[in-house]
Amino acid sequence: MRNRFASSALALCLCLSPLPLVAQDGGKAQEKAAPAKVEPMVSITKHSGTFGGQRVAYTATASDTFLKDDKGNPRARIFSVSYVKDAPEANRPVTFLFNGGPGSGSLWLHMGAFGPKRVAIPNDGRDDGAPPYRLIDNPESLLDVTDIVFIDPVGTGFSTALGDTDPKEFWGVTKDAKSVAQFIRQWLSDNGRWNAPKFLGGESYGTTRTAAVANELEGSYNDVSLNGLLLISTILDFGAQAEVPGNEMPYVLMVPSMAVTALYHGKTTPSASGPGPAALAAEAKAFATNEYLPALMKGSALVGEERAAIRAKLARYTGLSEQYLESADLRVTPGRFYKELLRDRGLVVGRLDARYTGKDYDNAGETPDNDPSFYGIDGSYTAALNAYVRQELKFSPERQYVTIGGVRDWDWDLPGNGGESRYYKNVAPYIGRALRENSGLRVLVAQGWYDFATPFFGAEFSLTRTGIPADRIEYTSYDAGHMMYVNETDLTKLSRDIRGFIRRR
Structure with a gap:
């Protein structure tokens, strides 16, 4: 991340008040200590x-x-x-x-x-x-x-x-x-x-x-x-954010976050309406709501030129290649995104804060080893x-x-x-x-x-x-x-x- 995160005292301490053990019947039994x-x-x-x-x-x-x-x-x-x-x-x-x-x-x-x-x-x-x-x-x-x-x-x-x-x-x-x-x-x-x-x-x-x-x-x-x-x-x-098979909403809700992260790391270009994350986020939300969600709702019926158009726009907003997106069936989980976005640089991005980057044990994995934005603080x-x-x-x-x-x-x-x-x-x-x-x-x-x-x-x-x-x-x-x-x-x-x-x- 480039621009980052007496006068009086009264103490009442634990007070232990156990009762003494009392022998009964010639020492054959004893009372237990009170709590x-x-x-x-x-x-x-x-x-x-x-x-x-x-x-x-x-x-x-x-x-x-x-x-x-x-x-x-x-x-x-x-x-x-x-x-x-x-x-x-x-x-x-x-x-x-x-x-x-x-x-x-x-x-x-x-x-x-x-x-x-x-x-x-x-x-x-x-x-x-x-x-x-x-x-x-x-x-x-x-x-x-x-x-x-x-x-x-x-x-x-x-x-x-x-x-x-x-x-x-x-x-x-x-x-x-x-x-x-x-x-x-x-x-x-x-x-x-x-x-x-x-x-x-x-x-x-x-x-x-x-x-x-x-x-x-x-x-x-x-x-x-x-x-x-x-x-x-x-x-x-x-x-809405449960990553389970058949739930399309997590993919939709993550697209704007992927877009601003890709912009921060130089993997996509700014919006024509402004240079910062706010403008690109607004553009990505419109795409996610008006185009991407209806496309995902079509499921396997999304084919041909319509599928290609959605794939190209998704690549623009996520910073990921069209080939990768096609392999993922146009549905990229956050875990995969953290690993894939900067794979060519040998880096992963953080979950809590995607501006943070870290290095995994190797670069071939599916998801990161850990979250560099958490272990950093x-x-x-x-x-x-x-x-x-x-x-x-x-x-x-x-x-x-x-x-x-x-x-x-x-x-x-x-x-x-x-x-x-x-x-x-x-x-x-x-x-x-x-x-x-x-x-x-x-x-x-x-x-x-x-x-x-x-x-x-x-x-x-x-x-x-x-x-x-x-x-x-x-x-x-x-x-x-x-x-x-x-x-x-x-x-x-x-x-x-x-x-x-x-x-x-």
């Missing part, structure tokens, strides 16, 4: 910084919040970091943020985009290398316009199930959303913020979670009404989060922070959809319902041009279906990939866009 009693850990520290050009004094609270059952028994602990402005103005907003996966902690948005500190990584496409990594002040944090709560759902970060509770009780679209909604309600009660303007957002699967949590918060009589949803690198309609974020939270925020449990991959067997069922979610997974209707029933709710959709994990055309497709009001959805684009904030220029733009969105409440 260890676990208390939530909390650390409160005072700080100040300059954000959005304003000096802000704030309190950071790194803490466990226990989620309890109807009998008051703790079932899980949610780790969060809250940044709350000291002596705030009336009606100050609060924003709840998380990342995705599912199974990812919130460290990416926390240490990369909106926390008061961030990790400094190269802007020129190089990997993050080895430690030490620099932690720097982050003037792009949103603390000038909103308090922020970073949430790690169960199985991520420091958040775990407790006692005999099976963590799988929290691992699913709806299960996870219910637990995060429970945390938010409890946080609002504990902090006296029920009447504050509220924003909810996430990145990647975090956008799926945003839709599902909004449904849990606003979908009953005991509503928590929201002012805004922040969708960063959006994935809502999993059915993962070490720095993990080190930064642990160093910052454990040292500066004084929250240092014996638990290890789970960066990503801590959940298994995710339950994708979506109750209330007539049972049809067994076949088609789509949470966009949750957003449509929330918009229809809350006239004060707005949505911001932030997408990177070079993101194949959550392609920008897929986000637009999912949010332009029937039943989703279009007049309160805003779209912003970035000359970036999945994590647009890894580049300082795009971080500044993202921060400015979200700051403006919150101010327009």
Whole structure:
């Protein structure tokens, strides 16, 4: 990539209270030790910084919040970091943020985009290398316009199930959303913020979670009404993007992403209407919608001159040869595209950010060995989060922070959809319902041009279906990939866009 990504502290530690073993019947039997009693850990520290050009004094609270059952028994602990402005103005907003996966902690948005500190990584496409990594002040944090709560759902970060509770009780679209909604309600009660303007957002699967949590918060009589949803690198309609035989939509939705990637790497030419990715993306979307999709719908009946015309245009937008496209039956999966686009240079392109390139073990494979846009940054974020939270925020449990991959067997069922979610997974209707029933709710959709994990055309497709009001959805684009904030220029733009969105409440 050429232009790339204290005054007081209170800590309540784990408290063990085992009962002594008591001999009975001449030592023939002994009582078992009572279960260890676990208390939530909390650390409160005072700080100040300059954000959005304003000096802000704030309190950071790194803490466990226990989620309890109807009998008051703790079932899980949610780790969060809250940044709350000291002596705030009336009606100050609060924003709840998380990342995705599912199974990812919130460290990416926390240490990369909106926390008061961030990790400094190269802007020129190089990997993050080895430690030490620099932690720097982050003037792009949103603390000038909103308090922020970073949430790690169960199985991520420091958040775990407790006692005999099976963590799988929290691992699913709806299960996870219910637990995060429970945390938010409890946080609002504990902090006296029920009447504050509220924003909810996430990145990647975090956008799926945003839709599902909004449904849990606003979908009953005991509503928590929201002012805004922040969708960063959006994935809502999993059915449309499912790479399964017979589903033509993934090929259609990927064409614009392939086009701007081919343009970036010099494998195709700009649009006649403009030199940048926006113009070519618009042209590629028109081709994908008006020509490519109808052609694919013809299946094996697509022959002769019509097939040749589609093949030639597809070669122009993807940067791949007509011979290769014919061999692939005009249907190129993203995995094949990453490997084929720069095969002549001995390089593969990234999935999260297609501007990144890497070298595989050999050049003859079908798909890449790994994603060069992920292994180029993962070490720095993990080190930064642990160093910052454990040292500066004084929250240092014996638990290890789970960066990503801590959940298994995710339950994708979506109750209330007539049972049809067994076949088609789509949470966009949750957003449509929330918009229809809350006239004060707005949505911001932030997408990177070079993101194949959550392609920008897929986000637009999912949010332009029937039943989703279009007049309160805003779209912003970035000359970036999945994590647009890894580049300082795009971080500044993202921060400015979200700051403006919150101010327009």
